[in-house]
Amino acid sequence: MKEIIYLIPGLMTDKRLWSRLIPHLEDEYELIHFPIPLSEDFDEIVEHLDKEIGNKKVNILGFSLGGYIASYYTLKNPDKIKRLFLVSSTPSSTEEKDIARREKKLQEAREDNFSPLNLEKAKELLEIKDDEELIHIVSSMFNDLGNKAFVPQLASTLKREDLFDDLVKLNIPISLYYSTEDRLLNHTSINEILQKENNLKVISREGTSHNIPLEFSKELSIHIKDWMSHE
Template sequence: MKEKIYLIPGLMTDERLWSKLTPYLDEKYELIHLPIPYSEDFDEINKILDEQIEDEKINLLGFSLGGYIASYYAVSNPKKIKRLFLLSSTPSSTEQKDVPRREKKLEEAREGKFTSLDEKKAIDLLEVKDDEELVRIVCDMFNELGNEAFTPQLALTLKREELFEKLNELDIPTYLFYSLEDRLLNHTSVKALEGVEHDFKINYRVGTSHNISLEVPRELSFHIENWMKI
């Protein structure tokens, strides 16, 4: 029987986020996608996820916002987590410099003023600029999820609290993997770890990619296999 890995996507992404990664891992592991519940409350999200998780102890990987959700779940249910993997993510609050822009976007979303993602914006989000299939996947995920997902997910980003200390107190192997020039990552949070004693395994790659599972799936698969050996 294959060991399971539960996967939580990020803001405005769905199971298509794992489509390039799956071929590298599906012979060894059973990958189980956990969509982000439509809620603005992390505790309610925990309850919904609990109903979907069939196992007593799990390997949990979260991408971006999903990484924070995975961290919150781990801190709330430490006995249920075997290993934790944060992909392009930190278990920290949103940087203050990003708050005003997100608050404005959230206000517009609540008023029903949802702006779809066009190809130009999608290309700007990607490290690989000339892959038409990747651009289409990113656009389709965002636009098909729409305002129904965007509003609660954006609201969640404004309710994040620092979880590093709580996570560090737990005996859970925690693995971070990110791109050095990822402008969507809270690098201040990662840098702060340099002055703190911790047991996190921190790994990075040179590049700008945030959507690592779509852009460099093979490299990511090696890190996941290393994590599964911890």
């Protein structure tokens, strides 16, 4: 029987996020995509995930916002998690410098003033600028999910608490993989994690990519396989 890995996407991403990663992993693992429920309450979100997982003991990988959800779930249900992997994500609160900007965007979205992500803006979010299919995937995920997903997902980011100290007390393999110049990542949290003695395996790659599962799927799959090899 294959080991199960639950895959949790991030803000305004869906199962298409894993489309280039799955071919590298599907022969070895059972990969289950968990779409983020339309809720801004992390307790409610992880209740949905717990119903999905049931009595199984699984591995869990989260990207960006999904990494925080995966961390939150792991702390709520440590007996159900074998391993935790965070991609372009930290188990931390939102930085003060980002809160006002997000609150402004949230207010606009609540007033139904939703700005679609055109191809040019999608391209700006990527490290790889010449992959047309990739640009279309990022734009389509955002626009298809739309305002109904954007409002609760963005609102949830304003309710994050720092989970790091509790997370590192768990005796499970935890890996964190990120790009050194990712402008969407909380680098203050990364620096704090690197300075504290803990059991996290922190792996960095040179570059700006936030969407690592799409842009650098092969490299990510190698680190996932290594993570899965640890008991």
